[in-house]
Amino acid sequence: MADPGDEQRAALLAAASLFPVPDGATFSYGTAGFRADGSTMAPAVCRAGIVAALRSVKLGGAAVGLVITASHNPVGDNGVKIVDADGGMMSQAWEPFSDALANAPTPNTLLQFAKDEGITLGGGHSAQVLLARDTRPTGEYLLDVATKGISAIVGSVALDMGILTTPQLHWMVRNKNRGLKASEADYFTQITESFRHLLELTPDDKGIDELNEKLIVDGANGIGGLKLEQIKPNLARLNILVRNSGKEGDGILNERCGADFVQKEKVLPLGFGPNDVGVRCASFDGDADRLVYFHVTSLSKTSVDLVDGDKILSLFVLFIREQLDIINGKDNKGLLPTRFGVVQTAYANGASTEFLKNIGLEVVFTSTGVKYLHKKALEYDIGVYFEANGHGTVLFNDEFVSRLESLTARLSEAAGSPQHQAALRLVATSQLINQAVGDAISGMLLVEAVLQHKRWSFQNWCDLYTDLPSKQLKVKVKDRTSIVTTDAERKVCQPSGLQELIDKEVVNYSHGRCFVRPSGTEDVVRVYAEASTVEAADSLAKSVAHHVERILGFC
Numbered sequence: 376m377a378d379p380g381d382e383q384r385a386a387l388l389a390a391a392s393l394f395p396v397p398d399g400a401t402f403s404y405g406t407a408g409f410r411a412d413g414s415t416m417a418p419a420v421c422r423a424g425i426v427a428a429l430r431s432v433k434l435g436g437a438a439v440g441l442v443i444t445a446s447h448n449p450v451g452d453n454g455v456k457i458v459d460a461d462g463g464m465m466s467q468a469w470e471p472f473s474d475a476l477a478n479a480p481t482p483n484t485l486l487q488f489a490k491d492e493g494i495t496l497g498g499g500h501s502a503q504v505l506l507a508r509d510t511r512p513t514g515e516y517l518l519d520v521a522t523k524g525i526s527a528i529v530g531s532v533a534l535d536m537g538i539l540t541t542p543q544l545h546w547m548v549r550n551k552n553r554g555l556k557a558s559e560a561d562y563f564t565q566i567t568e569s570f571r572h573l574l575e576l577t578p579d580d581k582g583i584d585e586l587n588e589k590l591i592v593d594g595a596n597g598i599g600g601l602k603l604e605q606i607k608p609n610l611a612r613l614n615i616l617v618r619n620s621g622k623e624g625d626g627i628l629n630e631r632c633g634a635d636f637v638q639k640e641k642v643l644p645l646g647f648g649p650n651d652v653g654v655r656c657a658s659f660d661g662d663a664d665r666l667v668y669f670h671v672t673s674l675s676k677t678s679v680d681l682v683d684g685d686k687i688l689s690l691f692v693l694f695i696r697e698q699l700d701i702i703n704g705k706d707n708k709g710l711l712p713t714r715f716g717v718v719q720t721a722y723a724n725g726a727s728t729e730f731l732k733n734i735g736l737e738v739v740f741t742s743t744g745v746k747y748l749h750k751k752a753l754e755y756d757i758g759v760y761f762e763a764n765g766h767g768t769v770l771f772n773d774e775f776v777s778r779l780e781s782l783t784a785r786l787s788e789a790a791g792s793p794q795h796q797a798a799l800r801l802v803a804t805s806q807l808i809n810q811a812v813g814d815a816i817s818g819m820l821l822v823e824a825v826l827q828h829k830r831w832s833f834q835n836w837c838d839l840y841t842d843l844p845s846k847q848l849k850v851k852v853k854d855r856t857s858i859v860t861t862d863a864e865r866k867v868c869q870p871s872g873l874q875e876l877i878d879k880e881v882v883n884y885s886h887g888r889c890f891v892r893p894s895g896t897e898d899v900v901r902v903y904a905e906a907s908t909v910e911a912a913d914s915l916a917k918s919v920a921h922h923v924e925r926i927l928g929f930c
């Protein structure tokens with residue numbers, strides 16, 4: 376009888392030889408998967424398919440996800456990201472293996488890894504991988520490549536879920552493994568229904584004025600705008616207009632539009648202009664996992680008033696805190712004692728952190744990248760996390776949701792009481808906001824529901840606090856990895872002497888703050904500086920960038 380190991384080895388060799396790794400490949404899983412020019416991605420995507428299938432086998436056949444996307448990057452780029460069985464990012468413990476495999480010429484790395492991990496290939500657990508892609512031109516081809524990689528693990532099944540936003544696929548994987556409804560139609564039903572519930576729970580509902588109902592969304596010419604168009608008719612009390620919608624002929628993906636462009640450049644995306652003054656606008660990135668808001672200002676033709684991830688987080692925090700205070704009283708000793716935490720990164724504007732601390736919240740910091748923030752936020756009953764660039768969500772712990780649901784059932788005897796209403800609002804929030812990952816569409820609906828709840832205009836929201844001026848620079852150096860950081864990337868520990876130089880610069884500036892770190896997605900060192908004026912922030916960033924260039928060697 377043939378050894379099942381032989382069949383497996385032959386399948387791996389066949390897939391690997393279809394997409395040989397070029398000499399000197401240096402793929403790195405990075406902050407958010409493998410990314411590069413789309414035309415060069417096939418070898419890494421094929422191997423990511425193998426990793427995803429192997430991960431599923433390791434997890435006893437639970438569904439794992441694989442998305443073909445390069446998010447906010449230019450249309451010619453593409454990438455691949457693996458979604459773990461809980462709907463979150465792939466376990467970090469598997470990243471070194473993924474790197475090794477993506478850069479390895481033969482399948483031996485995989486067979487050795489499987490052995491080390493105690494995974495029996497062909498041992499009865501078949502793998503299940505759900506696939507999706509965004510709208511990039513190389514997407515269809517790369518999805519096919521990923522399928523071939525998945526098939527190289529004998530007995531595995533690849534399920535193509537279609538063209539989706541990244542958060543939709545995360546949601547599907549999470550739901551499928553929880554035995555819940557997991558189709559795209561189910562996703563749409565859940566978010567539109569919970570949005571409607573939240574609106575029904577708005578206090579003193581007098582309806583809202585026409586201007587506040589209007590929302591213009593910049594879809595980055597990606598998948599998010601297309602999906603939003605689909606659910607628009609089911610969204611009560613919102614008059615949504617989608618621009619850069621991703622429809623044929625509308626414009627190029629992420630080109631001078633989208634959340635990354637608006638947040639970094641602080642200028643209007645294409646398609647927006649003076650006629651939009653006074654209207655609330657939102658912007659998604661290319662795969663719709665980032666969300667920012669903005670206003671067209673009457674002062675300048677191009678600049679925007681930006682509401683970034685930090686202010687979205689602050690709005691969510693105020694809303695949730697209000698509900699918790701109604702249920703528990705200010706001392707948190709009432710019917711539903713709650714561990715409520717807020718997670719940010721070093722890129723959070725200092726004014727936002729101060730605002731959150733001033734209202735008595737526990738704020739913790741992690742390294743850059745959703746995988747770190749998400750993990751931290753899971754430690755709380757309710758954990759809110761956001762990156763300044765608009766990646767983020769609100770996580771409700773399972774045990775807490777059970778307590779919340781039984782409280783809601785108990786309080787239904789006093790239906791309509793403030794406590795019952797507040798508990799129902801929290802339940803609806805936990806169903807609206809994506810529990811697997813940051814999601815521009817569901818995040819936007821929560822923003823809209825909260826603004827209506829508070830009867831707030833965009834300006835009320837903007838005025839929560841004033842962002843400190845900040846500046847980000849990229850420095851190209853010989854080897855960015857020679858920078859090693861600590862304290863959630865806020866301090867440099869290597870090369871020695873660099874932190875002291877940064878400290879010496881910072882003391883010269885009022886409200887000065889500055890840190891440097893190697894990017895996880897680009898071959899650059901990022902410099903971030905904050906100070907009380909735009910000029911001071913620019914100057915601090917420049918001085919520190921010079922030190923980085925001098926010490927690490929400019930290239």
Ligand SMILES: CC(=O)N[C@H]1[C@@H](OP(=O)(O)O)O[C@H](CO)[C@@H](O)[C@@H]1O
Pocket residue numbers: 406407446722743744745762764766893894895896897901
């Ligand atoms: C300063 C910044 O915006 N960094 C981004 C960027 O990571 P870097 O490691 O900084 O390249 O891309 C990540 C993935 O999209 C995102 O999570 C992160 O916030």
Ligand SMILES: [Mg+2]
Pocket residue numbers: 446447660661662663664665
């Ligand atoms: Mg994205």
